[in-house]
Amino acid sequence: MSKIVTDVVCPFCGTLCDDLEVSLSDDGKEILEVYNACAIGAAKFLHAQASDRITRPRRRQEDGTWKDISYDEAVDYTAKMFAESKKPLMYGWSSTNCEAQGVGSELGEVVGAVMDNTATVCHGSTLIAVQDVGVPGCTLGEIKNRADRVVFWGCNPAHAHPRHMSRYSIFPRGFFTGKGAKSRKMVVVDPRCTDTAKTADIHLQLEQGRDYELLSAIRVAFRGEKLPDVVAGIPKEKIYEVADTLKEGRFSVIFFGMGVTHSLGKNHNIDIAIAVTRDLNDYTKAAIMPMRGHYNVTGSGQVWGWQFGFPFCVDLTRGFARYNPGETSANDLLMRDEVDSFFSLGSDPGAHFPNESVKKIANLPSVCIDPHITPTTAVCKVHVPVAFVGIEVGGCAYRMDNVPIETRKVVDPPEGMLTDEEFLKKVLDRVREIKEA
Amino acid sequence: MAIITLNPIQKPSLLLEADNIKPDVFAGKSLDEIKALHVFMGTDQLTLGEFFEVSGDSGATAADTKIVIDGDISRVKYIGMKMTAGEVVVNGSTDMYAGAWMQGGKLTVNGDVDAFSGLAMTGGELIVNGNAGNYLGAAYRGDWRGMRGGVIRVSGNGGSDIGTFMRGGEIIIGGDVDVHVGTHAEGGKIVVKGDAKSRVGGQMVKGEIYVFGDIEVMMPGYQYRKDVDLEVDGVSGRFALYEGDMGERHPKKKGVTIYGQLYMKY
Numbered sequence: 001m002s003k004i005v006t007d008v009v010c011p012f013c014g015t016l017c018d019d020l021e022v023s024l025s026d027d028g029k030e031i032l033e034v035y036n037a038c039a040i041g042a043a044k045f046l047h048a049q050a051s052d053r054i055t056r057p058r059r060r061q062e063d064g065t066w067k068d069i070s071y072d073e074a075v076d077y078t079a080k081m082f083a084e085s086k087k088p089l090m091y092g093w094s095s096t097n098c099e100a101q102g103v104g105s106e107l108g109e110v111v112g113a114v115m116d117n118t119a120t121v122c123h124g125s126t127l128i129a130v131q132d133v134g135v136p137g138c139t140l141g142e143i144k145n146r147a148d149r150v151v152f153w154g155c156n157p158a159h160a161h162p163r164h165m166s167r168y169s170i171f172p173r174g175f176f177t178g179k180g181a182k183s184r185k186m187v188v189v190d191p192r193c194t195d196t197a198k199t200a201d202i203h204l205q206l207e208q209g210r211d212y213e214l215l216s217a218i219r220v221a222f223r224g225e226k227l228p229d230v231v232a233g234i235p236k237e238k239i240y241e242v243a244d245t246l247k248e249g250r251f252s253v254i255f256f257g258m259g260v261t262h263s264l265g266k267n268h269n270i271d272i273a274i275a276v277t278r279d280l281n282d283y284t285k286a287a288i289m290p291m292r293g294h295y296n297v298t299g300s301g302q303v304w305g306w307q308f309g310f311p312f313c314v315d316l317t318r319g320f321a322r323y324n325p326g327e328t329s330a331n332d333l334l335m336r337d338e339v340d341s342f343f344s345l346g347s348d349p350g351a352h353f354p355n356e357s358v359k360k361i362a363n364l365p366s367v368c369i370d371p372h373i374t375p376t377t378a379v380c381k382v383h384v385p386v387a388f389v390g391i392e393v394g395g396c397a398y399r400m401d402n403v404p405i406e407t408r409k410v411v412d413p414p415e416g417m418l419t420d421e422e423f424l425k426k427v428l429d430r431v432r433e434i435k436e437a
Numbered sequence: 438m439a440i441i442t443l444n445p446i447q448k449p450s451l452l453l454e455a456d457n458i459k460p461d462v463f464a465g466k467s468l469d470e471i472k473a474l475h476v477f478m479g480t481d482q483l484t485l486g487e488f489f490e491v492s493g494d495s496g497a498t499a500a501d502t503k504i505v506i507d508g509d510i511s512r513v514k515y516i517g518m519k520m521t522a523g524e525v526v527v528n529g530s531t532d533m534y535a536g537a538w539m540q541g542g543k544l545t546v547n548g549d550v551d552a553f554s555g556l557a558m559t560g561g562e563l564i565v566n567g568n569a570g571n572y573l574g575a576a577y578r579g580d581w582r583g584m585r586g587g588v589i590r591v592s593g594n595g596g597s598d599i600g601t602f603m604r605g606g607e608i609i610i611g612g613d614v615d616v617h618v619g620t621h622a623e624g625g626k627i628v629v630k631g632d633a634k635s636r637v638g639g640q641m642v643k644g645e646i647y648v649f650g651d652i653e654v655m656m657p658g659y660q661y662r663k664d665v666d667l668e669v670d671g672v673s674g675r676f677a678l679y680e681g682d683m684g685e686r687h688p689k690k691k692g693v694t695i696y697g698q699l700y701m702k703y
Contacts, residue, residue, distance in 0.1 A: 086479030087451055112480035131579040132621075210654070212636055217657040219684030226683075231657045265636060268617055272640060275684075317480050318454075324578055326552055326571065327533055338452050340479070 002032055009407040010041040011095070011390025014292030014400035015161045015168075017041065022410050031391075031411060038162035045391055045410070047372070054373060054385040055414045066383070071418055071426070074367075074384045078343070079430035081365045082111040085341040087317050091330050092347030092369075094118040094294030097395025097407065100420035101296075101303040104345065107428045110435070112317045114339065116330040117300040118347045119312040123290045124325055125261045127301065127311050129270035136277050138253070138287040139401045140167075145174035146285075149249030151187045153273065154211060154259020155291045158195035164291070169255065170199070176250070185245055189214070190259060202242060207233040209264040215272040218243050222279050252286040261290070292400035294347070295390070299398035334360040342366040342380075345420060350375030369420060386420050387413035395421075438503045438524070439496035441471070443489040445508040451478050452532060453488060456515040460502035460523025460542060463495045471495065499523040499542070509548075517544040520561065533570070536563040539587060552596065558606065560587045571596035571615070574608045584608070584625060600627050603644060609670055619646050622697060628670050640685050641697030647676070649702045658682035659699055667700065676700040
C-alpha cells in the first residue's frame with residue numbers, strides 16, 4: 001500500500017496551492033503520483049524523479065564538454081569568482097525558499113554584489129508603480145469570499161496559473177459568493193482571444209500596447225466625462241458599460257500580468273491601473289493584485305525589502321543598498337558591460353532574458369545553481385544541481401498576495417546532494433576565508 | 438573664471454561613478470588634491486588621477502570654477518551631480534545622471550547624455566547639444582517631486598518618461614520624443630519641437646506641454662478648448678489648446694478647476 005502525504009504545497013507558480021496530495025512508494029523514497037495539482041505542478045514533482053537527473057556539480061572544459069566536480073570544488077570556484085569580481089551580478093532568487101534568500105543576501109553584502117530577482121523581467125514594473133502611488137491590496141481568501149467583479153488584465157490564468165480561477169477568483173463558492181461563478185462578472189482585457197478570455201462575460205479585445213489609454217479612458221468614464229468615440233480599438237459605449245459594471249459590484253478586483261507589466265509603458269500601465277482601483281474605492285470596495293509567476297518571487301521581494309529596503313535591483317557594491325531599475329537591473333547591467341561575473345540561482349535567465357544579455361553571460365565567469373538542465377546551464381561555466389525546494393526540502397514561500405506559506409518536504413534528495421541554503425552557506429564561509437587571508 | 442581641464446586617459450573596464458566632478462568639490466583645491474579625489478568602479482575605490490589628466494587652476498569658490506572635460510566619457514556617471522554653481526563643459530558624451538539633482542550653475546554637454554539626466558533638478562541650466570536618454574528631468578524612483586526648477590535644453594531627441602512628476606522648471610526638446618511626456622506632472626513647462634509618440638500628459642494634474650509636431654496617439658482624457666496665438670521659445674504660431682487629464686484629480690483655484698494644458702501647433 002502506498003503512503004499518502006497530504007497538504008503538500010506546490011512549488012511552481014505564485015498561486016502556491018496548498019492542497020496537494022502525493023503518493024509515495026512503500027519505502028517513502030519515490031513519488032508515484034500527485035493528486036489535485038495542475039499539469040505543470042504535477043510534472044514538477046514527477047520530474048524530480050527523472051532517471052537522467054544531474055546529481056553532482058559540473059564544470060565546463062575548454063572544449064565545451066562537462067566534467068563532474070565535487071561540491072567543494074564548486075564552492076571554491078564560486079567563492080573565488082566573487083572574491084575576484086569588482087561587480088558581480090547575483091540573479092534569480094525566485095524558485096527557492098526565503099531561508100536561502102536570506103543567506104544569499106548576506107553573501108551579496110559580503111562580496112558587494114548587485115542582486116536582482118526575476119521581478120526584473122516580470123512584475124518589477126509593478127513594484128516601481130507601487131512605490132510611486134501605493135497599492136490597495138487584499139488576500140486571495142477575501143477574493144474567494146467577496147469578489148463579484150473580477151478583471152483579468154493582460155494575463156491568462158487558464159494557462160499560466162491553472163488553478164487560480166478554480167481555487168480563488170472565479171469558480172469557488174465563498175461566504176458571500178455562494179453561487180460561485182454565477183455570482184461573479186468576469187472581465188478579460190487582452191488583445192488575444194485566450195482560453196481565459198473565452199470564459200469571460202466581457203472580453204475587451206484592445207489594440208496591443210494601448211492599455212494605458214484604455215485604463216485612462218475608464219477613469220474618465222468613472223468621472224462621467226466625455227470620451228472619444230473609440231479608445232484603443234474599444235467603442236466608448238463599451239468603456240462606459242465596463243466602468244458601470246465595476247462601480248456596481250460589491251467588491252471588484254483587478255488581476256494583471258505580463259501583458260501590461262512588460263508591454264509599452266511598463267510601470268505606468270500599473271500606475272494607472274492602481275489609480276483605477278483607487279477611483280473605484282469611491283464607489284465600492286476594490287483591490288488590485290499582480291499575478292506573480294515563480295512560486296517565491298514575492299518572498300524574494302519580502303526578504304530584500306526587509307534586509308535592504310528595496311524589493312529588486314539592489315546594488316550593494318558601495319557597501320549600502322542603492323536601487324534604480326534601468327541602471328541596477330540585470331539586463332541593463334549585462335548589456336552595458338557593467339558587471340564582471342554572473343551568478344544565477346532559482347531562475348532561468350538563459351530562457352527569459354533577451355539574446356543580447358545571454359551572450360554577455362556566456363562571456364563572463366558564471367555559476368548556475370539549478371536542479372534542472374536549462375538554457376542558463378548551457379551558457380554558464382559551472383552548473384551546481386541542488387535539491388528541489390518544496391519537494392526535497394521545506395522552507396518558507398510567499399504567495400502572490402504576500403501570504404507566507406511553509407512548504408513541505410515530501411522525499412529525500414538523492415544521496416549527497418546539497419540544498420540551495422547549504423551550498424550558499426559553504427560559499428559564504430569560503431568567501432570569508434579568502435577575504436581574511 | 439578659473440578653468441580646470443580633465444582629459445580622459447583610460448577607459449574604465451566597468452562604469453565609473455565620478456560624483457566628485459563638479460565645481461563645488463574642485464573649488465579651492467590644488468591639482469594634486471583634485472587628482473586624489475575618489476571615484477568608484479564596482480567595489481573598488483580609485484582616484485580621479487588614474488582616469489584623467491588634470492590641468493589648469495580651480496577658483497576660490499564654485500561660482501569661480503569652470504571644469505572642461507575634453508574627450509569621451511560615455512562610461513562615466515554622475516557628471517555635475519548636485520552642483521550648485523560654476524560651470525561644467527563636456528566635449529563628448531556622458532553616461533547616466535548628468536546634472537542629476539542639480540541646484541545651480543551651468544552644465545553643457547556637447548554630445549549625448551544617457552538616462553536620468555537632470556533628475557529631480559531644482560535649479561541651474563543643463564544644455565545638451567545631442568540626444569538625451571530616458572527619464573530626463575523626471576523624479577527619482579518613488580519620489581513624487583520631479584524637476585522643480587531650472588532649464589533643460591536638448592537640441593536632439595529625447596527618450597521616454599520626460600518630466601515624470603514634474604512640478605516646475607522648463608524642458609525644451611529640439612527633436613522628437615518617445616512615450617510618456619509629463620506623466621503625473623503638477624507644474625512646469627515642456628516644449629517638444631518635433632513629434633511625440635503617445636501618452637503625452639497622462640495623469641497630468643497641472644502644467645503645460647507644447648508639441649510643435651504630431652502626437653501619434655492622443656490620451657483619451659484631453660478635451661479641445663480653443664485656438665490661441667502664442668510665442669513659445671522664440672517661435673510664434675497658432676496652437677490648439679487641450680485640457681486634461683480628465684481622469685485625474687484636479688485642484689480648484691477661486692472656484693475654477695485647474696487642468697493640465699496641452700498646446701498643439703497647427
